Amino acid sequence: MELVISLAIGVxxxxxxxxxxxxxxxxxxxxxxxxxxxxxxFIFSVGSLATDKEPIVxxxxxxxxxxxxxxxxxxxxxxxxxxxxxxxxxxLVVILALRGLSGGDHVDGKEDEx
Amino acid sequence: MRAELxxxxxxxxxxxxxxxxxxxxxxxxxxxxxxxxxxxLSLAAAVTLLVWVQSQDAVAAxxxxxxxxxxxxxxxxxxxxxxxALMAVLTGTLGLATLLYALARWQHAGVHFHVLFQLQxxxxxxxxxxxxxxNLFVFFEVLLAASYGLLLHGGGNARVKSGLHYIAINLMAxxxxxxxxxxxxxxxxxxxxxxxxQKLQAVPTxxxxxxxxxxxxxxxxxxxxxxxxxxxxxxxxxxSAASAPVAGLFAILTxxxxxxxxxxxxxxxxxxxxxxxxxxxxxxxxxxxxxxxxGAIGMLxxxxxxxxxxxxxxxxxxxxxxxxxxxxxxxxxxALFYLVSSTLxxxxxxxxxxxxxxxxxxxxxxxxxDDGRDRLPAFFDAAPPPGVxxxxxxxxxxxxxxxxxxxxxxxxxxxxxxxxxxxPPFSGFVAKLAMLQALxxxxxxxxxxxxxxxxxxxxxxxxxxxxVGIRHFWGAANRASPKLRVIETLxxxxxxxxxxxxxxxxxxxxxxxxxxxxxxxxxxxxIRAVMSARPLSPQPGEAP
Numbered sequence: 001m002e003l004v005i006s007l008a009i010g011v012x013x014x015x016x017x018x019x020x021x022x023x024x025x026x027x028x029x030x031x032x033x034x035x036x037x038x039x040x041x042f043i044f045s046v047g048s049l050a051t052d053k054e055p056i057v058x059x060x061x062x063x064x065x066x067x068x069x070x071x072x073x074x075x076x077x078x079x080x081x082x083x084x085x086x087x088x089x090x091x092l093v094v095i096l097a098l099r100g101l102s103g104g105d106h107v108d109g110k111e112d113e114x
Numbered sequence: 115m116r117a118e119l120x121x122x123x124x125x126x127x128x129x130x131x132x133x134x135x136x137x138x139x140x141x142x143x144x145x146x147x148x149x150x151x152x153x154x155l156s157l158a159a160a161v162t163l164l165v166w167v168q169s170q171d172a173v174a175a176x177x178x179x180x181x182x183x184x185x186x187x188x189x190x191x192x193x194x195x196x197x198x199a200l201m202a203v204l205t206g207t208l209g210l211a212t213l214l215y216a217l218a219r220w221q222h223a224g225v226h227f228h229v230l231f232q233l234q235x236x237x238x239x240x241x242x243x244x245x246x247x248x249n250l251f252v253f254f255e256v257l258l259a260a261s262y263g264l265l266l267h268g269g270g271n272a273r274v275k276s277g278l279h280y281i282a283i284n285l286m287a288x289x290x291x292x293x294x295x296x297x298x299x300x301x302x303x304x305x306x307x308x309x310x311x312q313k314l315q316a317v318p319t320x321x322x323x324x325x326x327x328x329x330x331x332x333x334x335x336x337x338x339x340x341x342x343x344x345x346x347x348x349x350x351x352x353x354s355a356a357s358a359p360v361a362g363l364f365a366i367l368t369x370x371x372x373x374x375x376x377x378x379x380x381x382x383x384x385x386x387x388x389x390x391x392x393x394x395x396x397x398x399x400x401x402x403x404x405x406x407x408x409g410a411i412g413m414l415x416x417x418x419x420x421x422x423x424x425x426x427x428x429x430x431x432x433x434x435x436x437x438x439x440x441x442x443x444x445x446x447x448x449a450l451f452y453l454v455s456s457t458l459x460x461x462x463x464x465x466x467x468x469x470x471x472x473x474x475x476x477x478x479x480x481x482x483x484d485d486g487r488d489r490l491p492a493f494f495d496a497a498p499p500p501g502v503x504x505x506x507x508x509x510x511x512x513x514x515x516x517x518x519x520x521x522x523x524x525x526x527x528x529x530x531x532x533x534x535x536x537x538p539p540f541s542g543f544v545a546k547l548a549m550l551q552a553l554x555x556x557x558x559x560x561x562x563x564x565x566x567x568x569x570x571x572x573x574x575x576x577x578x579x580x581x582v583g584i585r586h587f588w589g590a591a592n593r594a595s596p597k598l599r600v601i602e603t604l605x606x607x608x609x610x611x612x613x614x615x616x617x618x619x620x621x622x623x624x625x626x627x628x629x630x631x632x633x634x635x636x637x638x639x640x641i642r643a644v645m646s647a648r649p650l651s652p653q654p655g656e657a658p
Contacts, residue, residue, distance in 0.1 A: 043295075101271045
């Protein structure tokens with residue numbers, strides 16, 4: 001479980017960083033989205049991972065992360081998702097505006113001079 | 115003072131923005147009136163907070179409000195202390211000045227200017243007043259989202275292009291912010307800043323590395339917003355492309371990063387924090403020094419006035435970050451004074467730039483260089499074209515009155531340059547003097563480096579600004595005087611009058627800065643005040 005989540009976060013973040021460093025605006029947008037997914041998963045995993053268990057403190061057990069999942073990171077993820085979604089949409093609008101103004105999809109508005 | 119006053123500067127702009135959206139796209143006069151009213155009222159609330167904070171003795175000077183009425187480490191807390199109140203007043207002042215300036219022309223350049231402006235103010239006030247790390251993230255996003263819209267206000271290729279860079283960089287920084295918050299939450303199990311600081315002492319050695327990683331990632335997010343070199347290449351482009359009032363308001367956006375750093379670093383890693391004491395202090399100092407050098411050289415190299423102003427913002431950020439890194443109360447006192455002075459001057463500068471560019475359309479001088487490369491032309495101007503009246507020419511210049519508008523621009527530009535470069539008798543000088551004095555007491559090698567750089571960067575700034583002044587005001591005589599409106603000149607005059615007031619009432623201003631620095635360097639008071647806040651109990655007879 002931990003291994004799968006860690007690998008997923010790593011792959012998403014790696015692909016995201018690579019895409020953000022690309023010169024095309026759409027690649028940057030997808031890169032930022034992938035990074036946001038990686039980070040949402042990361043925040044989610046901070047509250048400890050467990051399958052088929054309810055996130056509540058059980059009587060008789062020590063209330064630490066071995067015995068229950070902290071629900072607060074999940075609520076943080078919800079906020080982060082909403083904010084990330086809105087800013088990505090805004091970024092997309094600016095990308096389209098730049099494309100309309102410059103006629104290309106290079107992040108600097110014009111192609112590199114060879 | 116009632117505790118509810120703390121939440122007024124956050125709620126009022128939000129309500130006003132909602133009301134304006136309701137009014138639809140037209141009715142610009144109503145919106146402008148609402149905007150001015152709301153900005154003035156929130157400024158008044160901020161000033162009331164400042165006066166209240168100052169009138170209390172140091173231990174009790176914390177206005178605390180629990181918006182959800184939850185007990186402290188669990189719910190969100192808003193705190194008005196010395197630093198928050200100061201930053202809130204600065205926000206309100208700059209907001210009102212730039213808004214008045216925008217009323218002349220810029221409000222007509224796009225649809226939702228007033229709504230975005232109010233949301234920007236809400237984000238700024240919220241970021242300065244909150245005492246919860248995740249809430250800080252939310253207010254950062256509010257102010258950034260509004261700033262994206264404001265930066266694009268007016269449209270055009272340059273704005274959209276630099277806006278794209280600005281948004282991409284800030285989205286990355288926000289993601290880093292989230293990682294930092296998550297790691298800190300994972301280590302300490304809380305999001306309340308005071309509670310985090312309190313629990314840092316008890317973090318086991320095995321988790322220290324993780325804690326430091328989280329704090330460093332969080333700091334990178336703040337430093338990118340503060341414009342630390344090498345994370346600041348977006349800044350000159352974005353600030354010089356923004357419309358004049360927006361760029362003026364943006365003068366405080368880099369200060370938000372500086373504020374967050376100052377607040378959290380002094381709270382979490384003070385001298386007595388054991389293994390984590392002064393964590394990353396060296397990085398702040400050397401990073402700040404590099405930023406200051408970069409800003410100073412950039413000022414000297416800029417050919418466009420707006421870029422020059424943007425580099426001066428970078429230089430002031432660098433000075434502040436380096437000064438914070440020393441963790442010395444005397445130095446922080448000077449730095450806080452410098453923060454106020456440089457923000458006021460920076461805001462005035464961006465607005466002046468536009469008025470000066472307006473007067474320049476018929477002027478002799480180098481071509482407008484805007485090929486995107488910011489290449490330097492020859493340092494000296496080429497020979498003037500024929501027909502220009504220079505000093506050694508035949509016509510007598512004596513007795514010809516300077517047009518009033520040009521005289522106003524010249525005088526305000528001179529004052530602005532004096533404040534930015536830190537020349538006496540302006541407020542920049544008082545601030546730099548206070549910092550230099552404190553640096554002399556430090557006596558370490560980084561302190562001497564900052565000492566030298568503050569002086570040299572002042573020289574660079576003075577050289578760059580004097581060059582611009584000569585080119586603009588001592589140029590050819592036969593040029594049209596720019597047309598200025600009172601509502602455009604008033605805010606610039608008011609901001610500079612504010613910076614002059616800092617000199618005239620230098621003693622109380624410095625005393626306030628010293629109290630602020632004292633409060634910052636004794637985080638126990640802040641922690642105790644926040645942790646001892648209690649939710650209101652329901653009134654008898656009321657449903658729970």
